[in-house]
Amino acid sequence: MKTLKTHTPLTAWRVGITGMSILFSFQLIVGILAFPHLTSPTHAEQAVAPPPHASTTITASARYEIVQSELAAKWMFRLDRVCGQVSQLVKTESGFNTWITMRIVNLPKCVWEGGAQYQIFSSSLASELTLLMHLKTGTTWQLVMVQDETLGDYPAWTPLAE
Numbered sequence: 001m002k003t004l005k006t007h008t009p010l011t012a013w014r015v016g017i018t019g020m021s022i023l024f025s026f027q028l029i030v031g032i033l034a035f036p037h038l039t040s041p042t043h044a045e046q047a048v049a050p051p052p053h054a055s056t057t058i059t060a061s062a063r064y065e066i067v068q069s070e071l072a073a074k075w076m077f078r079l080d081r082v083c084g085q086v087s088q089l090v091k092t093e094s095g096f097n098t099w100i101t102m103r104i105v106n107l108p109k110c111v112w113e114g115g116a117q118y119q120i121f122s123s124s125l126a127s128e129l130t131l132l133m134h135l136k137t138g139t140t141w142q143l144v145m146v147q148d149e150t151l152g153d154y155p156a157w158t159p160l161a162e
Contacts, residue, residue: 060115070124075143077102077120079132083110084118086132088155103156104132104141132157 058065063082069075076089078099084107087099117136123129130143141157148154 062116065120067120067122069122069130075122075130079118079120081116081118082112084108084132084134085110086120086157103146103154105156105158107141107157108134108139131160 063080065079065081067077067079074088078087078089080086084104086102086104088102089097090100092098113136117134119133119135121129121131121133132141132143133139140160142160143155144158145153146156
């Protein structure tokens with residue numbers, strides 16, 4: 001008859017605890033990996049600034065939209081989505097805000113075709129990557145600084161090379 005080696009109660013308890021610790025550790029790691037949203041800090045705890053507002057929320061039938069570059073407040077535009085006309089928000093000499101109409105080279109005559117026809121894309125990388133596009137034809141204009149001896153430097157929209 002074979003004699004089986006038996007563990008004393010204390011040894012059995014130690015082996016059980018060690019095995020349970022390993023199992024618990026494994027379950028904890030799997031839980032963290034499977035459900036990271038449960039362990040990450042809440043939005044309030046993160047203290048991260050929200051992204052800058054770059055465009056108004058509009059309805060499909062809205063004629064006008066306000067678009068602001070993330071680069072600088074001076075690049076704030078009001079777009080007529082039907083005709084493509086763009087205005088820039090500027091300060092007057094008396095300190096008030098006003099819209100000035102911007103020059104757009106070769107902008108087609110406004111024809112009502114039902115709904116929005118133009119959109120502005122404002123890059124967060126460089127103001128030169130701010131684009132105005134006709135949604136039906138794909139014609140695209142780029143925001144540039146025009147140098148004029150009489151008027152000084154001013155922003156305008158010029159067509160991209162085809």
